[in-house]
Amino acid sequence: MASGIALALSDMPLAMHCWPEVSRRIYRRGGTEAEVRFLYDDREPVLPVMKDGKLELVRWGNGRGRSRCLPRTGWTWKATVEQGGWVGAAPGVVRIPATLALEKGIWFRVRQGVHGLLVTDEQGVESAYMICEPSSHYYRVMTRSDRMPALIEEKI
């Protein structure tokens, strides 16, 4: 399960570049393209999600306990979603666009992004959970993790 993602700055609408929650996350690791990093360890973790064709930043899960009823995590199993485990929260599956993802210190390339689950808490605030699935052999060897993010139209 990825503890962070990065999105190429050029994949974000220009108007968002100056938002404080975007600009303070800009990181350059070389080359001409900068990236925006979204880490679960951030003080207020957020994730970019595509909603109605528009990019938005929403709270990443409920790790900080801002909601009293949502689970205090940032991830959910694909199987839980499929078995209706989230039905009560009126969930919607969304795309979390990503250029890179981070797992145990390893940044790896992601082609489109990760599947996410968007839910609304008791105060009407939206939260996105990253959907994960059991690791592929390659992913387990690379990261030594048993869970991997559910990648969009990509198998690694």
Place this chain on the structure above:
Amino acid sequence: MRLGHISLSHFNSTSFRKIDQIIVLLLLNSRKPSGRYCTSLDTIRAYTILVDMYTRKRAVGHLDADCFYVSAERVRDPFLKGKPVGVLGNQGACVIAKSYEMKAAGVKTGEPIWDAVQKCPDGIYVKRDFRWYETLSRSMLEVMRRLSGHVEYYSIDEFFFVAEPGPGQSFQDLAVAMRQTILEELDLPVTVGIARSRTLAKLISDSAKPFGAKAVLEKEHEEHLLARLPVTEISGVAKRRAKRLLPWGIASCLDLAKADRGLVRKLLTATGEALWWELNGEPTGEIHSARPRHKALSRGGSLGESTADPHRLYAWLVRNLERLIEELRYHRVMPGKLTLWVGYRDGIPGEGQTRLAVPTDRFDLLLEALRPCLRRAWRPKHPANRMHLIAEDLTDRDTAQGGLFSPHDPRAEALADVKQRINERIGRFAVRSGATLPLKSIYDDGANGYDICDVRGKICF
């Protein structure tokens, strides 16, 4: 053919290489019966063209893509440009190629990912994709064949070629032009070295990396370069051979070039002597425009996670055998000898060898022959991490004579044909032996279906 009294064969000798010397000679040759020289510019030009035709400046070139797998990833993914990038192999365990940015952080090729991450936390890791690398490699070969009449497809990202500059072009211009053409047409950075022999050309391109273009044809310039390079820089001189040379004061490439030829032969056999000639600018091998016939075929490699489980090891043997048979059938050859080599984590390998009574490419017969080899190569309770299966004494499938106990079996042969056809049509390993079931996770990952050794036609593994 003769021009005046100077045989044109003279021009092929190295002493006549320099064009100004040739022109002087031609002027001397153009002396009229009256004793006056024919000095018209047109005459000189005409002579120059003729000389160029017959003395055609030629040298050997070596073109090598810079951090090829990473560059190939960058071709289809510009986001990676300028960033530290590592390509992962061995099912995600090791860095098999790294960008210069990652190299600067101290990451080495073959290093486990966990060490690489410590050295280069900003690194971006990408899964290897040999199908894509082969596509670009073949595109490079096409461009190379346009730029030179003789190109050797040496490895997936290296080519030797006969360097022939165009009219008015120097070898240095040619090197720069080739580098530029590959960059413009394929977006791949490469380094080009041009010299009097293959070994020199490769040494020059290796030392000019990355994105270098260098022609070195003057002895003085060559020596200057050779003096700076340790003998281990020569491909074919590993640490063990370098150790043999050291007591004789031979440490640099120049030391080796200047050493007594007989001594070099004594220390490094005929292969070493060939290197000596090459270092002294005398080519000993030709540029192979087509791959010479294989003397041996082999399949194998890393087992990813090491294993001490005999069923898993047997599954790897079956997988490698099925891959080897594909290759045997493609080249229409059958082996007379098989070797199974197994590498273990503690560094002590195991080996089994067998001679076949009758050469064959049939799965059932080869597996039967390999079972006792695996028993010999197997070291119980020791985790194995590599395996190689080598087929030698190859005979032509079409001309092979059935032996006294010929294993001709129409049913088994028909089965092998059907297996091959289904796999060609539907996908590799669509039909495979049930003994490979313990490797389900390996077959599930499409990237394992195509390896560097599956790129055919290149000289080197």
